[in-house]
Amino acid sequence: xxxxxxxxxxxxxxxxxxxxxxxxxxxxxxxxxxxxxxxxxxxxxxxxxxxxxxxxxxxxxxxxxxxxxxxxxxxxxxxxxxxxxxxxxxxxxxxxxxxxxxxxxxxxxxxxxxxxxxxxxxxxxxxxxxxxxxxxxxxxxxxxxxxxxxxxxxxxxxxxxxxxxxxxxxxxxxxxxxxxx
Numbered sequence: 517x518x519x520x521x522x523x524x525x526x527x528x529x530x531x532x533x534x535x536x537x538x539x540x541x542x543x544x545x546x547x548x549x550x551x552x553x554x555x556x557x558x559x560x561x562x563x564x565x566x567x568x569x570x571x572x573x574x575x576x577x578x579x580x581x582x583x584x585x586x587x588x589x590x591x592x593x594x595x596x597x598x599x600x601x602x603x604x605x606x607x608x609x610x611x612x613x614x615x616x617x618x619x620x621x622x623x624x625x626x627x628x629x630x631x632x633x634x635x636x637x638x639x640x641x642x643x644x645x646x647x648x649x650x651x652x653x654x655x656x657x658x659x660x661x662x663x664x665x666x667x668x669x670x671x672x673x674x675x676x677x678x679x680x681x682x683x684x685x686x687x688x689x690x691x692x693x694x695x696x697x
Contacts, residue, residue, distance in 0.1 A: 549603030552580040555624045560612035565644055565694075569608070594623075601627045606638035609686055611651055616661035622679040629682050641691035652687035654680060 552573060556566040570582040581600040597620075601607065607628045615621050631637040643651065650656040662683075665676050 548605040549579075550581045550600060551578045551605050553601050553604035553607040553628070554580060554582050554610065555607060555621060555628060556610035557612050557615040557618050557621055558583075560614050561610050561644060565612075565642075566610055569610075597624060598627060601631055602635070604631075604637065606640065607631070608640045608642060610642045610644050611646055611686070612644040613646060613657050614661075615646075616658045616679070616683065617664070619665070622665075622682065625682045625686060626678055629685055639686065639689055641686050641689050643687075643691060643693040643695070645694055647695065648687050648691075648693060652684050654683060658683060 554566060554570060556562065558566075561567075566582070570580055573580045581604060583597070601624065609625060609628065628637065628639060632639045641648075646657070647655075651658050653659075654662055662676060662680060665679065666673065669676055
C-alpha cells in the first residue's frame, strides 16, 4: 500500500529525531536489545505507517523491534513482547483508530509505561489519524473499545481501569499528531 507524502514526511521526521536521540546514549549499549519498540494496531497501520516508520528507522541504523520481523514462528507472543519491551531503550506507540480495541495493544501500553517509570524508557506517542484528546478522555473509538472491554471483562475491572489510566497517561506525553501533518 502506498503512503502519502505527508505520511512519509512524518516517518522521516520521527526517524531523524529518534536517531539523533540514540546518538547520545545514556546507558551502556549492551543493556538494550533494541533501540526502539514499535507498538501499533496491525489492522490499522501494519502495512502502511508502521511499516514505513520501521523502514525509515532501519535506514537510519536504529535497531527496531517490529513484531513481523522479530518474533520467531512458534514463539509465544506475550513473553516475547514483554522481553522486547523491557529490552528496548525507547518505545513508539502508534495510537490509531482501533488501538484500544486490542487487549494486546493495551497490555503492551501498560508494560511500556511501567518501563518508563522503572527503567527510564523514552516513550514517544504518535496520534495517527486520532485526536489526542479522544485518547486522553476516552472518547470516540477509544471510549467505545473500553466500554466493550468492560462488558467482556466484568470479573477483571482492575485491568480495564489500568488501561484507562495508561491511555490517559500516554495522551499527556509530548508526541506527534498526524492530523497536524
